[in-house]
Amino acid sequence: GQSLEQPSEVTAVEGAIVQINCTYQTSGFYGLSWYQQHDGGAPTFLSYNALDGLEETGRFSSFLSRSDSYGYLLLQELQMKDSASYFCAVREAGRRALTFGSGTRLQVQP
Amino acid sequence: DAGVTQSPTHLIKTRGQQVTLRCSPISGHKSVSWYQQVLGQGPQFIFQYYEKEERGRGNFPDRFSARQFPNYSSELNVNALLLGDSALYLCASSLSRGGVDTGELFFGEGSRLTVL
Numbered sequence: 001g002q003s004l005e006q007p008s009e010v011t012a013v014e015g016a017i018v019q020i021n022c023t024y025q026t027s028g029f030y031g032l033s034w035y036q037q038h039d040g041g042a043p044t045f046l047s048y049n050a051l052d053g054l055e056e057t058g059r060f061s062s063f064l065s066r067s068d069s070y071g072y073l074l075l076q077e078l079q080m081k082d083s084a085s086y087f088c089a090v091r092e093a094g095r096r097a098l099t100f101g102s103g104t105r106l107q108v109q110p
Numbered sequence: 111d112a113g114v115t116q117s118p119t120h121l122i123k124t125r126g127q128q129v130t131l132r133c134s135p136i137s138g139h140k141s142v143s144w145y146q147q148v149l150g151q152g153p154q155f156i157f158q159y160y161e162k163e164e165r166g167r168g169n170f171p172d173r174f175s176a177r178q179f180p181n182y183s184s185e186l187n188v189n190a191l192l193l194g195d196s197a198l199y200l201c202a203s204s205l206s207r208g209g210v211d212t213g214e215l216f217f218g219e220g221s222r223l224t225v226l
Binding site for chain 2: 100
């Protein structure tokens with residue numbers, strides 16, 4: 001089995017940078033994914049790290065360190081529309097499903 | 111192009127009843143997965159289907175069943191509903207058999223089930 005831990009809530013101001021951490025316990029997995037979900041909406045894919053290191057997609061970046069069982073999502077130049085829940089997820093080796101963390105609720109304040 | 115569509119969007123049932131939820135994947139996607147999301151939690155895997163065959167099952171009781179049709183649409187059935195089945199049921203589609211080879215699933219907006 002596997003478990004993922006994320007902070008439950010993070011608050012930041014417009015224009016700032018915020019980092020959402022994810023630690024996991026799993027015997028083996030293919031990669032770490034991040035999803036965004038606005039209230040009442042569908043989870044939307046943000047990024048995927050199969051290898052250690054940083055992946056950058058516009059204002060969002062994601063990092064993975066397999067040796068530390070740790071990853072993070074970095075959001076830059078925060079906008080009000082970034083207020084949402086963010087989930088990390090892994091696919092365990094041998095399984096065809098994603099296991100999600102409990103999510104981090106990000107509140108962006110003016 | 112249409113995304114993943116699910117129906118109904120909201121429904122209310124009473125304990126002991128049965129419910130059927132429907133999902134149409136993105137055109138060309140052959141893999142469909144179902145997830146349950148309880149308020150304040152992350153989605154939890156229920157089933158994955160590829161080419162009309164069950165490829166994976168999560169830790170859910172036998173009251174939960176699903177199937178995939180030749181056009182790749184899918185249904186999730188839940189029998190003998192319990193209060194704890196109240197949740198958002200999400201359908202996700204992907205191109206590949208693995209479904210998550212790049213960690214990318216395309217989710218519908220879900221069916222919100224309330225069991226009274």
